[in-house]
Amino acid sequence: MIEHHISNKTTTFLSLLALVSLFFFSSCSDSGSGPEELQSEIQAETVTDLHAPSLRDNPNARFVLFSFRSGQAVDIADSASTSWDVGFRGTEIILNSGTSGPGEAGLVRLDVAFDQVTIAPSEGYETDGETLAMADWYTYTGMNEPMRAVFPNENETYVLRTADGNHYLKFDIISYYKGNPDTSTEAFANLQTRPASPFYTFDYVIQLEEGLRDLQ
Amino acid sequence: MRSFCLISFLMIIFSKSADAQVIRGFVVDSSKQPIEDVHLLAEEFGQTIITGGDGSFQINLDGDLGSKGIVTLLASRVGYEPKKMQFRLNELENRALTVEMKDYVYESETVVVTATRTRRDLEEVTIPVTVVTGREIQHSGSVRLDDILGEQTGLQIVNNHGSGIQVQGFASDYTLIMIDGNPVIGRTAGTLDLSRISVKNVKQIEIVKGPSSALWGSDALAGVINIITENSVEPVSAGFTTRYGGNSTLDLSGDLSLKTDHWRNKLFVNRNSSAGYSLNPNSISQTVPEFTNYTFSYNTEFEISKKLIFDSSVRYFTESQDNLSSFTAPEGDQQILVSYAEQEDFIARPRIMYKPVDRLKLELGWMTSFYKTVTDLTFKETGNSYEYSEFKQYFNMPELQATYRWTDQHHSVLGTGLVLEGLKADRYPSQPDFTTNFVYLQHSWIPSQVLEITGGFRFDGHSEYSSQISPKFSARYNFTDRIQLRGSIGRGFKAPEFRQLFLNFNNSTAGYSVFGSSTVREGIERLQNEGNIDQILIPISSLNEIKAESSWAANFGVDVDLTDRIRWRVNLFRNNVTDLIETAPIARKTNGQSVFSYFNLHDVYTQGIETELRWTVNSNIQASVGYQLLDAKRLFEEERTVQDNRGEIATRTFSSYEPMFNRSKHSGNVKFFYDNAVGWGATIRGMYRGEYGLYDSNGNGFVNSNEYEPSHMVWNMSVSKELFKDYNLQLGVDNLFNHRNINTPNFPGRIWYMQASVRL
Numbered sequence: 006m007i008e009h010h011i012s013n014k015t016t017t018f019l020s021l022l023a024l025v026s027l028f029f030f031s032s033c034s035d036s037g038s039g040p041e042e043l044q045s046e047i048q049a050e051t052v053t054d055l056h057a058p059s060l061r062d063n064p065n066a067r068f069v070l071f072s073f074r075s076g077q078a079v080d081i082a083d084s085a086s087t088s089w090d091v092g093f094r095g096t097e098i099i100l101n102s103g104t105s106g107p108g109e110a111g112l113v114r115l116d117v118a119f120d121q122v123t124i125a126p127s128e129g130y131e132t133d134g135e136t137l138a139m140a141d142w143y144t145y146t147g148m149n150e151p152m153r154a155v156f157p158n159e160n161e162t163y164v165l166r167t168a169d170g171n172h173y174l175k176f177d178i179i180s181y182y183k184g185n186p187d188t189s190t191e192a193f194a195n196l197q198t199r200p201a202s203p204f205y206t207f208d209y210v211i212q213l214e215e216g217l218r219d220l221q
Numbered sequence: 222m223r224s225f226c227l228i229s230f231l232m233i234i235f236s237k238s239a240d241a242q243v244i245r246g247f248v249v250d251s252s253k254q255p256i257e258d259v260h261l262l263a264e265e266f267g268q269t270i271i272t273g274g275d276g277s278f279q280i281n282l283d284g285d286l287g288s289k290g291i292v293t294l295l296a297s298r299v300g301y302e303p304k305k306m307q308f309r310l311n312e313l314e315n316r317a318l319t320v321e322m323k324d325y326v327y328e329s330e331t332v333v334v335t336a337t338r339t340r341r342d343l344e345e346v347t348i349p350v351t352v353v354t355g356r357e358i359q360h361s362g363s364v365r366l367d368d369i370l371g372e373q374t375g376l377q378i379v380n381n382h383g384s385g386i387q388v389q390g391f392a393s394d395y396t397l398i399m400i401d402g403n404p405v406i407g408r409t410a411g412t413l414d415l416s417r418i419s420v421k422n423v424k425q426i427e428i429v430k431g432p433s434s435a436l437w438g439s440d441a442l443a444g445v446i447n448i449i450t451e452n453s454v455e456p457v458s459a460g461f462t463t464r465y466g467g468n469s470t471l472d473l474s475g476d477l478s479l480k481t482d483h484w485r486n487k488l489f490v491n492r493n494s495s496a497g498y499s500l501n502p503n504s505i506s507q508t509v510p511e512f513t514n515y516t517f518s519y520n521t522e523f524e525i526s527k528k529l530i531f532d533s534s535v536r537y538f539t540e541s542q543d544n545l546s547s548f549t550a551p552e553g554d555q556q557i558l559v560s561y562a563e564q565e566d567f568i569a570r571p572r573i574m575y576k577p578v579d580r581l582k583l584e585l586g587w588m589t590s591f592y593k594t595v596t597d598l599t600f601k602e603t604g605n606s607y608e609y610s611e612f613k614q615y616f617n618m619p620e621l622q623a624t625y626r627w628t629d630q631h632h633s634v635l636g637t638g639l640v641l642e643g644l645k646a647d648r649y650p651s652q653p654d655f656t657t658n659f660v661y662l663q664h665s666w667i668p669s670q671v672l673e674i675t676g677g678f679r680f681d682g683h684s685e686y687s688s689q690i691s692p693k694f695s696a697r698y699n700f701t702d703r704i705q706l707r708g709s710i711g712r713g714f715k716a717p718e719f720r721q722l723f724l725n726f727n728n729s730t731a732g733y734s735v736f737g738s739s740t741v742r743e744g745i746e747r748l749q750n751e752g753n754i755d756q757i758l759i760p761i762s763s764l765n766e767i768k769a770e771s772s773w774a775a776n777f778g779v780d781v782d783l784t785d786r787i788r789w790r791v792n793l794f795r796n797n798v799t800d801l802i803e804t805a806p807i808a809r810k811t812n813g814q815s816v817f818s819y820f821n822l823h824d825v826y827t828q829g830i831e832t833e834l835r836w837t838v839n840s841n842i843q844a845s846v847g848y849q850l851l852d853a854k855r856l857f858e859e860e861r862t863v864q865d866n867r868g869e870i871a872t873r874t875f876s877s878y879e880p881m882f883n884r885s886k887h888s889g890n891v892k893f894f895y896d897n898a899v900g901w902g903a904t905i906r907g908m909y910r911g912e913y914g915l916y917d918s919n920g921n922g923f924v925n926s927n928e929y930e931p932s933h934m935v936w937n938m939s940v941s942k943e944l945f946k947d948y949n950l951q952l953g954v955d956n957l958f959n960h961r962n963i964n965t966p967n968f969p970g971r972i973w974y975m976q977a978s979v980r981l
């Protein structure tokens with residue numbers, strides 16, 4: 006379900022604002038806590054324009070692997086390890102678990118706005134099987150205007166467990182198009198001038214302290 | 222002459238007599254003009270007299286005057302408020318009285334039938350009825366039913382496969398349209414195209430808002446619109462009207478009336494044609510195609526005896542349309558199609574009315590009707606057929622009604638009948654038919670002139686869906702002479718449509734299937750046997766019998782006569798609608814497509830306020846302002862995965878009411894009518910429609926703030942002049958400021974027209 010563009014912009018803006026403030030908060034709390042108990046260490050990141058060609062773009066396309074723990078892409082040569090959490094190829098998104106990889110990555114879908122998720126559930130994580138856990142993360146407009154566009158689902162937040170089974174994060178896909186364009190424009194509606202895809206822009210907030218589920 | 226002399230002679234004699242008492246004087250109206258034909262009753266003496274042409278009267282009282290020192294005089298006449306006066310007899314000697322009578326502004330002669338199925342005075346019925354008079358239709362220059370209904374407060378013309386009517390926020394599917402009490406059949410996608418009905422032969426249109434299924438059965442969920450056609454009133458009368466306007470729109474009407482003491486006849490013929498128009502220059506299809514239609518109607522009433530009357534109405538309508546459309550072949554090249562469409566409908570209802578005794582009236586009628594459409598698409602280049610389809614619907618309704626007046630305070634109506642419907646069309650290979658049997662009962666209790674209470678119900682038993690019981694209670698209370706209150710609570714329903722019951726459709730190109738609720742079991746079994754079903758989403762065994770869409774509604778209204786000439790009407794309404802029928806997938810096919818069927822899914826409410834101020838400035842000028850505030854929302858229920866307070870996964874149901882498409886929160890009108898004694902007439906009418914949602918651009922099922930279309934106001938004007946009493950010329954312009962928008966296809970832009978009529 007796609008909301009109209011005004012609120013789209015507003016929510017994006019609000020989440021960016023929240024991210025900025027989270028940054029601020031986490032860097033402050035780092036310095037002033039005691040050493041005895043588990044210490045929450047939250048990191049918020051925005052990844053822009055991660056290029057993940059589809060099989061249509063390139064029949065030999067491989068998944069682009071990514072680690073939330075390091076915030077870096079992982080070489081496809083390491084696909085048999087737990088060093089990656091998630092992989093992208095066109096609109097396909099795999100998790101490092103089940104049929105897709107050796108890890109324990111899992112997913113909980115929440116029908117809640119990104120900012121409102123403050124803790125990860127302890128159980129209920131889905132892994133990749135016959136259907137991918139991350140299937141249906143987007144809406145395809147088909148013949149509706151703007152035609153043949155891919156929009157991430159609104160008001161849906163993905164809580165993930167990393168492939169090592171030790172970390173939790175929340176994940177929000179912002180755009181499938183290069184440069185996170187304004188999708189309400191004439192230029193976007195026109196297939197000739199529409200920015201290229203698939204270029205993922207996404208936000209995530211990860212708990213770096215092992216075992217803690219707090220995301221705020 | 223002789224009797225006049227005699228009276229004068231007697232008058233002289235009696236006025237001279239010492240014992241006799243004479244009351245004499247004049248009756249005048251509020252502008253001091255004499256009124257003739259006023260009935261004057263000297264109550265204590267039981268004597269009546271009628272005023273002459275100069276408004277004068279003289280009553281010669283006889284009887285014992287001594288014991289009756291007081292006389293009560295009652296003056297009454299149609300069109301005036303009755304007046305009661307008391308005098309001491311000795312005051313009256315040698316004095317001429319001047320009796321002034323007030324105009325009865327809201328003429329009490331208007332009799333309506335739609336509210337109670339009996340002939341009742343408009344002022345007395347317990348349900349507010351709006352009456353659009355033939356005179357208003359004529360002054361407004363209206364030709365088709367949508368022209369005049371679109372100018373009424375609280376009614377909105379909406380376009381979906383024709384011009385339909387929106388009442389209290391309900392789509393046009395939910396309003397029953399009748400001609401002389403006979404339901405009009407033939408709806409396309411739920412819309413009964415109002416432009417099928419000519420209003421050139423209409424005595425009045427009665428509009429009842431709010432559910433009326435307690436009397437009229439299915440479809441009367443939002444309201445009932447009953448078109449009452451004219452029958453002959455004069456021994457011989459003939460009329461002819463011709464009207465020509467923009468887009469080569471030509472309307473020709475002729476009528477002929479013959480009336481004898483026992484036999485009334487009226488024949489009416491209308492031809493209406495137009496070149497159509499296009500609001501989208503990029504499309505080769507016209508917005509409204511070129512068309513020609515004919516209406517023939519005949520009403521007859523024959524009085525076999527004082528107790529036995531036979532009447533019948535017959536109506537036939539036929540229309541042909543020509544248009545172009547385009548078609549993109551799978552190879553990508555575009556081809557032009559010639560589109561020809563034809564529709565016809567027929568209604569006949571012979572009826573016998575029998576009054577064995579004064580207090581009992583029996584009516585036995587048989588209505589028969591059919592509706593047919595033909596669509597023929599051919600390739601323009603080759604002339605080969607692209608698609609040809611026919612649709613035929615049959616409707617028969619024998620009905621018996623008894624009206625019984627127990628006393629002046631108690632009246633009952635009891636009726637029963639049968640509806641037999643059938644269908645022949647390509648998408649309904651089984652040629653389905655179904656029957657409904659119904660019985661209704663209504664009782665009115667009128668304990669006094671100021672209070673009336675009516676209650677009743679109707680039972681509809683149907684062969685294909687659950688039976689319906691529709692009760693309704695209504696009451697009128699005259700708080701004072703100037704304030705009338707009306708309230709009602711009732712239930713309405715709409716039977717599932719043919720497609721919702723019987724459709725059997727496989728889309729050969731896209732691969733999905735749709736079945737009606739009566740054909741779904743068989744359809745799924747067949748697909749299963751053929752090995753085409755991958756997964757059943759809703760087990761057939763758990764399917765419930767489909768229910769009619771239904772609503773409970775409350776209406777409450779007040780009529781206030783602010784002065785003798787200003788009436789203010791307010792009505793508050795609330796409709797709670799359940800079980801709206803929509804499609805949902807029932808199984809997944811092996812080709813990945815779905816099988817759909819119809820289910821009772823949605824709940825809706827509509828509520829609002831309708832108000833109208835009518836000001837009869839004087840006998841020449843009438844002005845009115847109307848407004849409707851509407852709030853129509855649909856219930857959305859959604860299961861969402863959320864977190865509990867420990868952060869664990871929880872499922873909760875969220876429900877919200879969201880605005881519906883095509884509903885304007887604000888709408889209204891301003892009207893001004895003028896006519897004078899020398900035959901000039903003029904009208905100005907302005908209709909406002911506030912912003913409304915139209916396109917669901919994000920597909921979420923409700924209107925978001927960026928999905929509203931702008932408001933618009935349309936002004937219509939006309940001027941007319943009567944010539945030599947029998948001729949009338951009218952010049953008018955509809956849509957003066959040229960509102961044109963592809964989203965309002967019923968407005969072709971500014972249209973000038975001229976009309977000439979003659980009545981002999």
